[in-house]
Amino acid sequence: MRGTVAALVGNRRVEPREFLVPEIGDGEILLGIGLTGVCGSDLHRFQDVGTKLDLALPVVMGHEISGRVLKLGRRANDVMRTDGPLRESDRVVVYSQRPCGRCYWCREHGHTARCDGARPPGYGYRFGSVDAPPYFTGGFGDYLVLGPDSWIWRVPDHVSWEAAALTEPFSMGIRAVERATSLPSWKNEQTLAFGGTVAILGAGAIGVLTAVAARIAGAGRIILLGAPSGALEVARRIGVADETIDISATSPSERTERVRGLTDGGRGADVVFEAAGVPAAFIEGLEMLRPLGTYVELGLMVPTEQTVALNVGRHITSKDLVMFAVAAQPAQAIGKALRTIATTADRYDYAALVGATLPIAETQAAFELMEHPSDKPVKVAVRGAGY
Ligand SMILES: [Zn+2]
Ligand SMILES: [Zn+2]
Secondary structure: OEEEEEEEEEOOEEEEEEEEOOOOOOOOEEEEEEEEEOOHHHHHHHHHEOOOEOOOOOEEOOOEEEEEEEEEOOOHHHHOEEOOOOOOOOEEEEOOOOOOOOOHHHHHHOOHHHOOOOOOOOOOHHHOOOOOOOOOOOOOEOEEEEOOOOEEEEOOOOOOHHHHHOHHHHHHHHHHHHHHOOOOHHHOOOOOOOOOEEEEEOOOHHHHHHHHHHHHHOOOEEEEEEOOHHHHHHHHHOOOOOEEEEHHHOOHHHHHHHHHHOOHHHOOEEEEEEOOOOHHHHHHHHHHEEEEEEEEEOOOOOOOOOOOOOOHHHHHHHHOOEEEEOOOOOOHHHHHHHHHHHHHOOOOOHHHHEEEEEEHHHHHHHHHHHOOOOOOOOEEEEEOOOO
């Protein structure tokens, strides 16, 4: 049996490569990839590798992984971290890292994304060169070979592939909203739930899924700022954006005025989430926030050379604000996101956010679609042999 992976081979170049699917060991699983989402961070690697970014090429990216268990090693259920015994043909989502469980971050914080201990490679670009077995090392492939200590959750039958593939980015949105709602309610500092006004910058998957999480948490009015207009329209249609502002048709000061105009007394939003991933948006979001408000930064996740001028007195201190940040999530966040999708699948049309799915062989086109100024869907995903 042969299958294809999409290998990042150079700056802005992803190529299909065909390999023999390896025999799996006793402690391994052969997954047929269902859908793998193309993440903004994958796009950064696509755009910057060889110029601003060093990676041992060729690599297979893809960490927003869903798939079907095709072959289950004899001892796989003993060595995987699953939510119950797996069977062949089960549909699953997979955490892209295999944390050690023993380092400072794993042990003292349970924060597996910060793991710096000795451990097997995760799935996606971290795995290393695709030219050596097991070849199928990331989500952008027909198959993925899962080794011991993989974290795996079973996907309920009523959850579509499209919805399942959103689990990983949704876990970021949930963490962001959890942070914003973690403030002491007896001082009325928590103002998102029970009717708060929320502004979200960014209409990519992280922004729109943060809107879903905010709606589930009880936000009153959600203002979504971003582009293209099609992405804003989808967010409105599934009921997670009450007001939308197209950033391609407005200036930053117009947007700030509009957001303030939509809030009580023109004071600004109770809570602002920056999920655009553009340095200027960080300041723009602060301008929209009311005094004593809550700010969550989750767009600028990759440390780059890009900086932005911040007026600390004006933007931060005089507002007496609370600020949070969200970076990569611990494994447990994946299970929480999948359960949230499963219990709200009848209320929110998650699949509508996945505006395009392409076969593995067309992964290059999937990346180019992510860059398209007017046709970019909220999420682009790539289909594997398990779909
Ligand atoms: Zn991602
Ligand atoms: Zn660790």
